[in-house]
Amino acid sequence: MNIKLHTPKSLKAGSGMSSWRQFLLSLLATTVSIALTFGTAAVIDHNKKQKEKREIVMMVMYDMYNSLQSVQRADSMLQQSMLIQKQIAQDTSRFNELKYQLAMLMPSAEYTEATEHIFSSSIETINTVGNVLFTENVATFYQSRSAFKTMVCDSICSDIASDSPIQSLERLLYFDYYDFSMTCMALLEDMQNLFAQCQQMMDVTNEELEAYRKERQQMEASMNQGGAAWGVKMEELIQLQREIDEARNLLRQ
Numbered sequence: 001m002n003i004k005l006h007t008p009k010s011l012k013a014g015s016g017m018s019s020w021r022q023f024l025l026s027l028l029a030t031t032v033s034i035a036l037t038f039g040t041a042a043v044i045d046h047n048k049k050q051k052e053k054r055e056i057v058m059m060v061m062y063d064m065y066n067s068l069q070s071v072q073r074a075d076s077m078l079q080q081s082m083l084i085q086k087q088i089a090q091d092t093s094r095f096n097e098l099k100y101q102l103a104m105l106m107p108s109a110e111y112t113e114a115t116e117h118i119f120s121s122s123i124e125t126i127n128t129v130g131n132v133l134f135t136e137n138v139a140t141f142y143q144s145r146s147a148f149k150t151m152v153c154d155s156i157c158s159d160i161a162s163d164s165p166i167q168s169l170e171r172l173l174y175f176d177y178y179d180f181s182m183t184c185m186a187l188l189e190d191m192q193n194l195f196a197q198c199q200q201m202m203d204v205t206n207e208e209l210e211a212y213r214k215e216r217q218q219m220e221a222s223m224n225q226g227g228a229a230w231g232v233k234m235e236e237l238i239q240l241q242r243e244i245d246e247a248r249n250l251l252r253q
Contacts, residue, residue: 053128057202058212060138063115064195065209067145071188074107074152078181081105089173099166109149116142134201141194148187156180
């Protein structure tokens with residue numbers, strides 16, 4: 001027995017039901033297409049924001065790391081200064097021998113404020129990071145860094161300039177390295193704690209930070225090489241101008 005299946009008249013082309021079905025299918029296809037388009041755009045936008053967030057975080061963490069290195073060097077210099085001061089106090093005949101070592105132990109703020117300005121001056125940058133506690137910790141870190149420059153580096157330079165401790169045994173023995181060292185040590189501890197908290201809350205590993213540091217160093221070294229090449233070209237231009245001047249002088253003779 002042959003059984004033939006026939007399309008219901010209501011679904012045949014040209015019927016009202018068929019047109020309604022085509023409309024629903026078209027609507028479904030359009031909806032899916034829109035959803036995919038906006039969904040893909042949302043994913044791309046999210047990934048872009050996450051990448052921007054990570055770049056900002058790594059830039060700030062790298063700046064904080066370098067700042068800590070500067071403060072640690074200053075802390076070490078101040079402790080060395082106190083050791084030399086003790087040696088001279090124990091044997092004053094070594095004053096002329098050791099005083100010039102103190103002149104070489106001048107703590108300085110070896111950092112730039114470029115990253116701080118970028119991070120602090122743009123609300124968009126802060127919003128991209130999206131972590132209020134991280135933002136507060138970074139701001140506090142930079143305040144401590146500023147205090148280090150003012151209360152340690154600038155103050156000790158000012159006092160040394162006015163007291164000239166290496167010019168007098170008495171002035172050197174009573175120069176107050178202790179207060180500067182205590183201030184530096186306290187600020188360093190606060191900055192280290194803030195750095196550790198920021199590193200933890202933003203899930204930045206030591207390995208990731210080290211990789212970023214090497215990448216930045218390579219980039220900076222490449223820029224320095226470009227500067228060196230510019231310097232060579234400048235020397236060539238100067239030499240060429242000298243030769244032109246010499247030729248002009250010969251023409252005048």
